[in-house]
Amino acid sequence: MENNLSWAEFEKVAMHVGTIIQVDDFPEARKPAYQLTIDFGTEMGIKKSSAQITKHYAKEDLIGKQIVAVVNFPKKQIGNFMSECLVLGAVGADNDIVLLTSDIKVENGLRIG
Numbered sequence: 175m176e177n178n179l180s181w182a183e184f185e186k187v188a189m190h191v192g193t194i195i196q197v198d199d200f201p202e203a204r205k206p207a208y209q210l211t212i213d214f215g216t217e218m219g220i221k222k223s224s225a226q227i228t229k230h231y232a233k234e235d236l237i238g239k240q241i242v243a244v245v246n247f248p249k250k251q252i253g254n255f256m257s258e259c260l261v262l263g264a265v266g267a268d269n270d271i272v273l274l275t276s277d278i279k280v281e282n283g284l285r286i287g
Contacts, residue, residue: 188246189286215283
């Protein structure tokens with residue numbers, strides 16, 4: 175693989191576990207998406223993100239799900255919504271996304287390393 179990161183570069187990416195506490199439709203998005211509200215624990219608090227995950231996930235199935243997100247990218251304006259973190263997932267051939275999750279419940283805010 176080309177463009178390998180150094181260990182020091184990798185350590186700058188802050189990936190943390192958070193729990194989805196609210197899911198809203200995002201009709202203004204160009205591609206089908208949800209607006210997620212995610213609890214990253216007392217230290218980082220609540221962050222919002224837009225995620226194109228409507229193909230595999232119903233809103234009610236996402237509440238309480240622990241996900242992995244990058245929390246130290248700059249905020250990104252998506253239409254009328256400000257995304258504060260990047261939810262991570264495996265991207266399939268048709269851009270269908272499967273979320274990276276924890277199979278055992280862990281404390282919100284734990285760092286992925």
